[in-house]
Amino acid sequence: MRRLEGRIALITGATSGIGRASARLFAAEGAEVVCVGRDEARGATVVQEIEEMHAGRARFIAADVTLAADIAKILEVVKTEYGRLDVLFNNAGVFVTRAIDEIDEAAWERVFRTNAKAAMDMTAAFLPLLQESKGVILNTASIGGLPYHIAGSKTYLYASSKAALIQFTKLCALNFAPDVRVNCLAPGITDTPIYTNRDFSRFSGIPMGRVADALEVARAALFLVSDEASYITGAVLPVDGGASLK
Numbered sequence: 687m688r689r690l691e692g693r694i695a696l697i698t699g700a701t702s703g704i705g706r707a708s709a710r711l712f713a714a715e716g717a718e719v720v721c722v723g724r725d726e727a728r729g730a731t732v733v734q735e736i737e738e739m740h741a742g743r744a745r746f747i748a749a750d751v752t753l754a755a756d757i758a759k760i761l762e763v764v765k766t767e768y769g770r771l772d773v774l775f776n777n778a779g780v781f782v783t784r785a786i787d788e789i790d791e792a793a794w795e796r797v798f799r800t801n802a803k804a805a806m807d808m809t810a811a812f813l814p815l816l817q818e819s820k821g822v823i824l825n826t827a828s829i830g831g832l833p834y835h836i837a838g839s840k841t842y843l844y845a846s847s848k849a850a851l852i853q854f855t856k857l858c859a860l861n862f863a864p865d866v867r868v869n870c871l872a873p874g875i876t877d878t879p880i881y882t883n884r885d886f887s888r889f890s891g892i893p894m895g896r897v898a899d900a901l902e903v904a905r906a907a908l909f910l911v912s913d914e915a916s917y918i919t920g921a922v923l924p925v926d927g928g929a930s931l932k
């Protein structure tokens with residue numbers, strides 16, 4: 687029996703990187719995947735990959751998760767087409783580094799709205815469906831949001847938005863138990879298009895000696911949303927090759 691057989695899983699940021707790898711993996715494990723992102727062309731590609739490579743089922747919803755109207759649209763589609771939701775994976779995020787005197791209103795809005803507020807709004811919107819299905823929520827934070835680790839000296843906005851998401855995760859886990867499990871991934875450096883500088887040799891201090899592949903993070907996501915993690919809630923799982931140990 688595949689680990690997500692018959693489940694409906696919604697993944698934000700499914701058009702690229704960790705979200706795309708997770709969409710493919712969840713589909714391979716039997717889930718019907720609702721892929722959310724803004725880029726229509728990349729969304730169509732992911733759906734095609736799933737249908738062709740895994741003979742799986744997926745659909746794409748073009749939406750900006752920072753917009754209330756778009757979240758309402760996603761909810762409407764899920765209710766109308768599936769009538770249920772088993773997995774909500776709040777994974778969409780943006781990476782911004784700025785010196786303290788370069789942080790303007792636009793950067794603050796973009797980072798906090800995408801990395802923290804969108805997950806909160808999606809959670810509020812989908813909670814009734816998840817309570818009905820005894821479903822699960824997974825959020826993608828970052829080792830940058832861990833209280834014992836500093837991921838980069840100019841990650842003021844990014845790290846604090848991810849720290850907010852970690853605390854939000856724990857509050858949800860506490861308040862939604864026993865019906866809905868809520869956990870958080872804290873990836874370290876992962877080879878995805880989020881980095882415009884593709885020279886990963888600058889991250890030479892990682893104990894495992896390399897950056898992660900998106901599939902390695904997706905496998906951790908699969909574990910946390912599957913029944914194998916049935917007694918895990920409120921957890922923050924680093925997937926970082928040991929980077930946050932330093």
Ligand SMILES: NC(=O)c1ccc[n+]([C@@H]2O[C@H](COP(=O)([O-])OP(=O)(O)OC[C@H]3O[C@@H](n4cnc5c(N)ncnc54)[C@H](OP(=O)(O)O)[C@@H]3O)[C@@H](O)[C@H]2O)c1
Pocket residue numbers: 698699700701702703704705722723724725726728749750751752777778779780781800826827828829872873874875876877878879880881
């Ligand atoms: N890569 C790393 O080293 C790393 C480390 C720690 C944590 N993370 C976190 O992992 C998550 C996934 O990142 P990634 O590395 O896979 O990056 P990525 O390849 O750039 O993917 C980011 C995804 O987020 C989506 N997205 C961004 N803003 C959105 C919005 N307003 N509405 C809807 N979708 C939006 C993008 O889709 P569209 O462009 O189609 O909208 C894209 O699918 C992020 O939360 C990131 O912070 C990554």
